[in-house]
Amino acid sequence: RQKVVLFGGGIKSGGANETWEWDGKTWMEIKSAKTEPRYNSTMVYDANQNKIVRFGGWDGTKRVSETWEFDGKTWTKLNIESPDARNHAQMVYDTKRKKIVLFGGHNGDFVFGDTWEFDGTSWKKIISIEPQKRIDNGH
Numbered sequence: 001r002q003k004v005v006l007f008g009g010g011i012k013s014g015g016a017n018e019t020w021e022w023d024g025k026t027w028m029e030i031k032s033a034k035t036e037p038r039y040n041s042t043m044v045y046d047a048n049q050n051k052i053v054r055f056g057g058w059d060g061t062k063r064v065s066e067t068w069e070f071d072g073k074t075w076t077k078l079n080i081e082s083p084d085a086r087n088h089a090q091m092v093y094d095t096k097r098k099k100i101v102l103f104g105g106h107n108g109d110f111v112f113g114d115t116w117e118f119d120g121t122s123w124k125k126i127i128s129i130e131p132q133k134r135i136d137n138g139h
Helices: none
Strands: 003-007 018-022 026-030 042-046 051-055 066-070 073-076 090-094 101-103 115-118 123-127
Touching: 003 042, 042 090, 042 101
Parallel strands: none
Antiparallel strands: 003 018, 018 026, 042 051, 051 066, 066 073, 090 101, 101 115, 115 123
16 A cells, blocks of 8 residues: 554553554554554554554553554454464564564563564464573663
């Protein structure tokens, strides 16, 4: 659809459940896309599914382990087993293999170095690394 999609915001600001699109000139809020608030989730465009996939984040009280899809109008929570709850993870889309790759993040106590793949229907851990104790940096 040739648009940039922005989701979330600060939990305390009340903007953590907003979805906006930018067409290169104008930002427009997608009012039909209201969903559960999240902060510091990660998302990427899945060209094979033609949807945006969002994972994890902070809901104001805890980190979550949820996978959501956005079709341009609404967010849908997938009822699937997902990676461990975390925020500050990163995802990229592998165009050659048509899979999403998720790496890292933390759950407040531990930093993750594991790597996961999502094929549009299920997650699979492809690299397992023991989580490391998180050093509090005041963030």
